[in-house]
Amino acid sequence: SDEITVDRPVVLVGLMGAGKSCIGRRLAQRLRLPFVDADREIEQAAGCSIPEIFARHGEQAFRDGERRVILRLLESPPFVLATGGGAFMDPRTRAAVHGKAISIWLRADLDLLVRRTGRRGDRPLLQVDDPRAKLAELMEMRHPFYAEADLTVDSQDGPPDLTLERVLAAL
Numbered sequence: 001s002d003e004i005t006v007d008r009p010v011v012l013v014g015l016m017g018a019g020k021s022c023i024g025r026r027l028a029q030r031l032r033l034p035f036v037d038a039d040r041e042i043e044q045a046a047g048c049s050i051p052e053i054f055a056r057h058g059e060q061a062f063r064d065g066e067r068r069v070i071l072r073l074l075e076s077p078p079f080v081l082a083t084g085g086g087a088f089m090d091p092r093t094r095a096a097v098h099g100k101a102i103s104i105w106l107r108a109d110l111d112l113l114v115r116r117t118g119r120r121g122d123r124p125l126l127q128v129d130d131p132r133a134k135l136a137e138l139m140e141m142r143h144p145f146y147a148e149a150d151l152t153v154d155s156q157d158g159p160p161d162l163t164l165e166r167v168l169a170a171l
């Protein structure tokens, strides 16, 4: 059969709007593995939403919680993890992902990221006058780190099937 198996967790990294959660959920189904969304795990651990964590405790507290959650999750048997866009900037998180997981950078161009992030207002970093400029700045800062992922897959506009097939082909 064309069953694909992995012997380590699969970790999706990339900017907000790249499709990490959407593709991650589908990838997990295809691999018959559990799916975990790091942002949701952090919210559960904190007992409040990400905007509330940022507002009440600040970004640094969010980053500390994010690292703790991801390092703990990486101790589990194979599963698929969608990280928040900033998670892979943390050197300890990067080291743990490199040591224990297969990492995939879901790469998308600026227009696609702007379109995809416009719909939801739950990303504190984009609550600014010019979210496009902010995404462009994050892109510039973060791409060198995302490029350290084991695999790079271009995120496709439109239905997620094609991107999912690209991810499966890359694995």
Ligand code: S3P
Residues within 6 Å of the ligand: 014, 015, 016, 017, 020, 039, 050, 083, 084, 085, 086, 087, 122, 123, 124, 125
């Ligand atoms: C962030 C991305 C978000 C979330 C938080 C910060 C970032 O996750 O973790 O708002 O720094 O890029 P998504 O990439 O899933 O939107």
